[in-house]
Amino acid sequence: MTRAELIAQIKAKRSFLCVGLDTSLDRIPKHLLDFDDPIFEFNKQIIDATKDLCVAYKPNLAFYESLGIKGWESLQKTLDYIPKNIFTIADAKRGDIGNTSSMYAKAFFENMDFDSVTVAPYMGKDSVQPFFVYDNKWVILLALTSNEGGKDFQLIESAGKPLYQEVLETSSQWGDSSNMMYVVGATRADWLKEIRNTIPDHFLLVPGVGAQGGSLQEVAKFGMNSDCGLLVNSSRGIIYASDGPDFATAAHKQALKLQQQMEGELIKFQII
Amino acid sequence: MTRAELIAQIKAKRSFLCVGLDTSLDRIPKHLLDFDDPIFEFNKQIIDATKDLCVAYKPNLAFYESLGIKGWESLQKTLDYIPKNIFTIADAKRGDIGNTSSMYAKAFFENMDFDSVTVAPYMGKDSVQPFFVYDNKWVILLALTSNEGGKDFQLIESAGKPLYQEVLETSSQWGDSSNMMYVVGATRADWLKEIRNTIPDHFLLVPGVGAQGGSLQEVAKFGMNSDCGLLVNSSRGIIYASDGPDFATAAHKQALKLQQQMEGELIKFQII
Numbered sequence: 359m360t361r362a363e364l365i366a367q368i369k370a371k372r373s374f375l376c377v378g379l380d381t382s383l384d385r386i387p388k389h390l391l392d393f394d395d396p397i398f399e400f401n402k403q404i405i406d407a408t409k410d411l412c413v414a415y416k417p418n419l420a421f422y423e424s425l426g427i428k429g430w431e432s433l434q435k436t437l438d439y440i441p442k443n444i445f446t447i448a449d450a451k452r453g454d455i456g457n458t459s460s461m462y463a464k465a466f467f468e469n470m471d472f473d474s475v476t477v478a479p480y481m482g483k484d485s486v487q488p489f490f491v492y493d494n495k496w497v498i499l500l501a502l503t504s505n506e507g508g509k510d511f512q513l514i515e516s517a518g519k520p521l522y523q524e525v526l527e528t529s530s531q532w533g534d535s536s537n538m539m540y541v542v543g544a545t546r547a548d549w550l551k552e553i554r555n556t557i558p559d560h561f562l563l564v565p566g567v568g569a570q571g572g573s574l575q576e577v578a579k580f581g582m583n584s585d586c587g588l589l590v591n592s593s594r595g596i597i598y599a600s601d602g603p604d605f606a607t608a609a610h611k612q613a614l615k616l617q618q619q620m621e622g623e624l625i626k627f628q629i630i
Numbered sequence: 631m632t633r634a635e636l637i638a639q640i641k642a643k644r645s646f647l648c649v650g651l652d653t654s655l656d657r658i659p660k661h662l663l664d665f666d667d668p669i670f671e672f673n674k675q676i677i678d679a680t681k682d683l684c685v686a687y688k689p690n691l692a693f694y695e696s697l698g699i700k701g702w703e704s705l706q707k708t709l710d711y712i713p714k715n716i717f718t719i720a721d722a723k724r725g726d727i728g729n730t731s732s733m734y735a736k737a738f739f740e741n742m743d744f745d746s747v748t749v750a751p752y753m754g755k756d757s758v759q760p761f762f763v764y765d766n767k768w769v770i771l772l773a774l775t776s777n778e779g780g781k782d783f784q785l786i787e788s789a790g791k792p793l794y795q796e797v798l799e800t801s802s803q804w805g806d807s808s809n810m811m812y813v814v815g816a817t818r819a820d821w822l823k824e825i826r827n828t829i830p831d832h833f834l835l836v837p838g839v840g841a842q843g844g845s846l847q848e849v850a851k852f853g854m855n856s857d858c859g860l861l862v863n864s865s866r867g868i869i870y871a872s873d874g875p876d877f878a879t880a881a882h883k884q885a886l887k888l889q890q891q892m893e894g895e896l897i898k899f900q901i902i
Binding site: 421424425426427449451453455462480481483484485503510511512514515528 | 652654690693696697698699702703706721723724725726728729730731734736737750752753754755756758775777778780783784786787788793797
């Protein structure tokens with residue numbers, strides 16, 4: 359998907375919501391366990407209930423890998439089921455030496471036709487570049503993550519600059535805002551402001567709104583640019599809004615709530 | 631596998647060789663393409679030819695993922711074929727927030743029964759800890775990688791200390807030398823010396839000997855400890871020693887050459 363197509367979708371749906379498909383057999387409603395492929399059945403109903411309200415889906419690869427080959431089948435079926443005009447993110451956090459990253463790019467961009475993949479920066483430029491070979495595909499690089507352990511190394515300062523800032527400055531030279539986004543946790547709005555100064559044009563994938571405690575208003579205030587430039591993810595808050603037979607209706611309701619808040623922000627910042 | 635079992639294996643085989651199974655349809659001998667599962671057939675013959683000379687096998691996950699579900703089947707068959715007394719490494723470079731890393735741990739330690747998995751440090755403590763829940767399983771954390779891009783962030787200095795050194799010091803508090811190893815590239819022997827000072831007891835997984843240019847003698851000189859403390863990997867130099875029908879014999883020959891050099895080092899440092 360191109361940047362222009364993504365922005366058009368955001369404006370049409372009046373939303374910058376990404377729904378995280380962290381689908382686990384332990385968490386889905388019990389009645390689905392009778393289906394041949396409960397994971398896919400759950401995802402299918404979640405997609406039906408939310409596809410008009412979100413602009414992206416983000417399956418978390420670990421949840422599918424943990425089920426072995428059957429999990430990969432569920433993932434492929436899920437990806438095939440997502441409407442083609444919605445942006446797809448393989449949340450895989452891969453990254454390896456060049457010839458190995460090429461193989462990951464092949465896995466996610468050729469075999470599975472995801473629009474994007476999340477990548478860890480630790481191994482540097484040649485671990486990221488192979489993903490740029492594909493037209494209209496995206497690298498979403500980890501910069502500042504919202505988990506507790508994110509502080510262990512990402513905030514280490516060198517010449518007054520935290521590591522995540524160095525990651526942004528260095529890596530933004532490897533691609534551009536048409537093939538690269540960044541994962542930026544929403545835990546501290548003032549950091550978001552600095553990040554937006556460093557990379558004014560790039561889209562940011564922001565987890566941590568909702569279940570993980572970030573505020574959508576703050577994220578929009580400090581993170582939005584003139585193209586919106588934000589994808590805000592919610593996983594558990596939407597997909598596990600209910601663990602009963604009404605899970606899809608409950609998911610719709612939560613997604614609608616977020617979409618309406620997002621519409622308000624898009625209007626406030628004159629994007630729509 | 632326990633640390634004692636690994637050390638016993640090293641002494642019995644007089645080797646600390648790890649064979650990297652970076653198996654690609656583009657590189658294996660053409661006559662294998664007629665088999666139902668060429669990747670597994672290649673690995674099977676490589677394992678038969680090298681299992682008496684090495685103490686570990688390291689399938690590179692990207693190569694299997696790039697083939698989709700069929701690749702995962704080849705990987706599972708390969709893992710099942712590796713003799714149980716040989717250490718197995720899922721070279722996956724995973725790492726995510728706690729509940730997601732738990733899923734990766736389940737994928738590699740429960741479903742697939744690998745002894746260890748390589749993990750990227752960028753997301754910190756809670757991305758690593760879930761792997762420690764399993765007895766006699768190992769995390770092999772990236773510290774200093776030998777690829778060109780390894781320099782981009784791993785050498786950034788804070789208070790006179792490079793990032794990889796901070797990763798070693800901080801992360802070595804999360805586990806101990808019975809459930810944690812480190813990936814350390816062999817490109818600079820003096821760094822290896824410093825690393826050994828920081829973590830005297832941990833095993834180091836050293837890629838970059840052979841095809842990538844490191845010297846086994848230097849690695850042993852600066853990296854060995856009284857338990858050996860080294861697993862030295864060779865992938866392409868062994869498995870693609872020949873692309874003809876004699877590939878397994880050629881692999882045996884290359885592995886034997888490395889084993890003999892390693893035996894010399896083990897004797898020199900009075901490990902055996």
